[in-house]
Amino acid sequence: SNHKQQQQQQQQQTSTEPCRWRLLDEHGRQTWHYLQTDEETRSWPQSAADKYHLGLATGLPDLPPAKTPLASVDNALSFFSQLQLPPGNWGCEYGGPMFLLPGLIVTWYVTETPIPEAYRIEIKNYLFARQNPQDGGWGLHIEAESSVFGTAMNYTALRLLGAAAEEPRMIRARGLLHEMGGAVNGPHWAKFWLSVLGVCKWDVVNPVPPELWLLPDWVPIAPWRWWIHMRQVFLPMSFVYSRRWSHPPDPLTSQLRQELFTQPFDSIDFLSHRNSISPRDNFHPKTWFLNTINWTLVNIWNPYLRTSSLVDRAEAWTWNLIQREDENTDYANLGPVNGPMNFLACYIQEGSNSYSVRRHRERMDDFLWVKAEGMLMNGTNGVQNWDTSFLIQAVVEAGLAQEYKWRPMLIKALEYLEDSQIREDCRDQEVSYRHPRKGAWAFSTKDQGYTVSDCTAEGVKAVMMLQNISGFPRMLSEERIHDAIDILLTMQNASGGCSSYEPTRGSEYMEYLNAAEVFGRIMVEYDYPECTTACVTALSLFTQHYPNYRKDDIAVFKGRALAYIRKAQRADGSWYGSWGICFTYAGMFALESLASVGEIYSNSERVRRGCQFLLDKQMDDGGWGENYRSCETGVYSQHENSQVVQTAWACIALMEAEYPDKGPIEKALTMIMKRQQVNGEWLQEAIEGVFNKSCMISYPNYKFIFPIKALGMFAKRFGNDRLL
Ligand code: LAN
Numbered sequence: 094s095n096h097k098q099q100q101q102q103q104q105q106q107t108s109t110e111p112c113r114w115r116l117l118d119e120h121g122r123q124t125w126h127y128l129q130t131d132e133e134t135r136s137w138p139q140s141a142a143d144k145y146h147l148g149l150a151t152g153l154p155d156l157p158p159a160k161t162p163l164a165s166v167d168n169a170l171s172f173f174s175q176l177q178l179p180p181g182n183w184g185c186e187y188g189g190p191m192f193l194l195p196g197l198i199v200t201w202y203v204t205e206t207p208i209p210e211a212y213r214i215e216i217k218n219y220l221f222a223r224q225n226p227q228d229g230g231w232g233l234h235i236e237a238e239s240s241v242f243g244t245a246m247n248y249t250a251l252r253l254l255g256a257a258a259e260e261p262r263m264i265r266a267r268g269l270l271h272e273m274g275g276a277v278n279g280p281h282w283a284k285f286w287l288s289v290l291g292v293c294k295w296d297v298v299n300p301v302p303p304e305l306w307l308l309p310d311w312v313p314i315a316p317w318r319w320w321i322h323m324r325q326v327f328l329p330m331s332f333v334y335s336r337r338w339s340h341p342p343d344p345l346t347s348q349l350r351q352e353l354f355t356q357p358f359d360s361i362d363f364l365s366h367r368n369s370i371s372p373r374d375n376f377h378p379k380t381w382f383l384n385t386i387n388w389t390l391v392n393i394w395n396p397y398l399r400t401s402s403l404v405d406r407a408e409a410w411t412w413n414l415i416q417r418e419d420e421n422t423d424y425a426n427l428g429p430v431n432g433p434m435n436f437l438a439c440y441i442q443e444g445s446n447s448y449s450v451r452r453h454r455e456r457m458d459d460f461l462w463v464k465a466e467g468m469l470m471n472g473t474n475g476v477q478n479w480d481t482s483f484l485i486q487a488v489v490e491a492g493l494a495q496e497y498k499w500r501p502m503l504i505k506a507l508e509y510l511e512d513s514q515i516r517e518d519c520r521d522q523e524v525s526y527r528h529p530r531k532g533a534w535a536f537s538t539k540d541q542g543y544t545v546s547d548c549t550a551e552g553v554k555a556v557m558m559l560q561n562i563s564g565f566p567r568m569l570s571e572e573r574i575h576d577a578i579d580i581l582l583t584m585q586n587a588s589g590g591c592s593s594y595e596p597t598r599g600s601e602y603m604e605y606l607n608a609a610e611v612f613g614r615i616m617v618e619y620d621y622p623e624c625t626t627a628c629v630t631a632l633s634l635f636t637q638h639y640p641n642y643r644k645d646d647i648a649v650f651k652g653r654a655l656a657y658i659r660k661a662q663r664a665d666g667s668w669y670g671s672w673g674i675c676f677t678y679a680g681m682f683a684l685e686s687l688a689s690v691g692e693i694y695s696n697s698e699r700v701r702r703g704c705q706f707l708l709d710k711q712m713d714d715g716g717w718g719e720n721y722r723s724c725e726t727g728v729y730s731q732h733e734n735s736q737v738v739q740t741a742w743a744c745i746a747l748m749e750a751e752y753p754d755k756g757p758i759e760k761a762l763t764m765i766m767k768r769q770q771v772n773g774e775w776l777q778e779a780i781e782g783v784f785n786k787s788c789m790i791s792y793p794n795y796k797f798i799f800p801i802k803a804l805g806m807f808a809k810r811f812g813n814d815r816l817l
Contacts, residue, residue, distance in 0.1 A: 491805020
């Protein structure tokens with residue numbers, strides 16, 4: 094009974110003590126730990142970074158007010174350098190998407206994984222903190238309007254974490270869910286997770302046939318051709334779907350069966366709701382083509398043609414591919430959706446105590462992050478390589494790499510990049526359809542280990558800027574730099590552009606089979622001005638220092654890449670951005686590409702149009718502010734407030750283009766400097782990043798990195814005169 098009492102007390106406990114949380118960073122693997130005893134807290138003190146991320150006072154000093162751009166950079170670096178983590182990388186919250194935690198919570202629940210009490214409390218806090226105040230629901234991402242996906246899934250997650258159905262905030266959420274027609278109106282992924290949990294019947298899930306993995310490679314729709322995130326989610330999903338595995342009903346899920354729908358569970362004809370979807374979720378409606386295929390799969394293929402030997406073969410092969418993904422990443426997995434799903438597949442196949450399940454359990458912690466609002470799930474296992482590479486570049490661009498003061502920070506950062514460059518290709522590269530990776534950098538860590546074109550490019554640029562330009566020790570040999578260049582040279586598409594993880598493997602028509610409903614442009618790799626620019630500028634910098642290595646390949650690559658950049662420009666002078674919001678972000682990259690081959694304002698009509706597009710958007714206070722609606726609609730959408738990050742992007746774009754009048758840039762940077770706090774930091778503003786057109790994602794370190802770069806570039810070009 095003592096134990097029971099304790100449990101009850103815990104149930105009531107609604108927050109943890111912020112002073113007990115610590116971030117551990119082992120070679121970039123970031124996990125949060127809640128220290129139970131005072132002895133532990135004494136022997137592992139909280140760092141400034143811990144405090145900052147938890148929203149506690151950092152104790153970092155007030156600084157002399159900055160009057161000049163370089164003084165502002167100095168203040169910013171004084172602050173930001175204190176957030177560098179021991180291995181040399183920077184970390185941060187990488188939240189935004191609101192559909193990740195529910196997948197994890199359902200997985201934990203059905204795999205009988207105990208949730209540490211401190212996690213349980215803080216995840217609950219986060220989900221409640223992010224409940225939309227207007228209507229009590231949740232959307233696809235933190236700034237989105239409520240949808241069935243967000244509301245049904247986060248409501249379910251909260252119930253699994255112990256929130257009571259009668260709690261007022263839950264009553265409100267349920268009311269909204271019912272107004273939207275209940276969980277049967279959720280998108281495909283919601284229906285999948287709810288069926289796994291046993292609160293929907295599998296009939297409601299549109300087919301996810303693992304047989305597709307048996308198609309020969311030449312078939313135009315074979316899964317190996319899909320965008321890597323889609324096929325790696327489809328993989329474990331198809332395995333679980335094939336088994337129609339569900340958690341056996343228990344008292345809690347029986348209650349959920351009654352709470353999530355507008356009519357009694359037993360009276361619901363789940364099969365008839367396969368295609369039910371609320372208009373709020375239907376961002377990318379399914380095509381008649383996909384609907385026909387689904388109909389055929391449900392009514393003809395599954396009942397009559399799907400023989401048991403075919404099922405066995407399909408399940409055996411998908412299971413094999415799941416294991417390869419697990420082994421190649423040491424169970425870190427590509428991302429936050431396939432991670433929990435692979436975990437679930439291992440549980441179904443190998444049972445609760447298997448090595449695979451135990452290792453997956455540990456790896457889930459890599460995705461979690463604690464902040465003042467509570468605990469959230471990051472969009473990847475971190476932003477390590479990406480932000481660290483950019484910070485190095487910003488300091489070098491600002492002309493500060495030689496400064497004694499910043500040397501320890503930069504050495505550490507270089508050590509991190511050294512440690513995290515991928516040194517070997519995957520063991521089963523061909524069979525598991527992996528792109529070469531020796532010499533590449535991933536977005537996050539070496540364990541995750543997926544080549545990304547621009548992460549490799551930004552990484553190798555940062556290394557060269559330190560080693561070849563700024564006289565830093567050669568931690569990466571010439572051979573390793575060549576390895577990175579070799580990878581970049583594999584990344585080009587027939588169009589001349591570059592994609593994210595691999596060159597495009599399938600046709601754009603594959604989008605007709607996009608079944609996710611909530612995302613656009615997900616089925617195959619596309620060309621991106623951002624990724625293309627990163628590759629072009631890395632190759633340019635490389636040839637300056639290694640003029641002979643693969644000279645001709647590089648020249649051809651660059652010529653074709655530039656042709657793509659020119660072609661991707663819209664008539665109004667803009668470029669559409671896919672990974673940051675939106676035209677401002679892509680404009681910065683595209684103009685940098687053009688400048689890297691000498692195409693600038695004075696000699697290029699197209700650059701003038703690019704600059705004019707941006708200048709027309711400058712706001713009265715000198716800043717830029719673009720709303721995330723741009724990403725959804727493809728039309729520039731003005732934010733009501735100017736944003737430090739986008740203002741920095743626009744300034745960098747104009748300076749790259751050598752826009753002749755420093756007036757607008759000076760005005761913009763003055764605005765940025767006015768927003769800097771006395772300790773050198775900038776405060777968080779609107780969300781910065783995006784993926785798949787509809788989902789926004791946070792890049793909190795951008796508010797340091799890009800102002801530092803813009804201010805530094807300005808001082809270099811126009812002098813370090815007083816602006817304030
Ligand atoms: C990312 C994050 C980084 C991003 C850049 C490097 C910025 C970009 O230039 C290339 C694409 C890449 C690597 C990228 C791809 C898609 C990711 C992994 C994400 C936006 C972070 C989260 C997102 C992932 C797909 C989220 C899980 C959701 C699914 C729909 C599977």
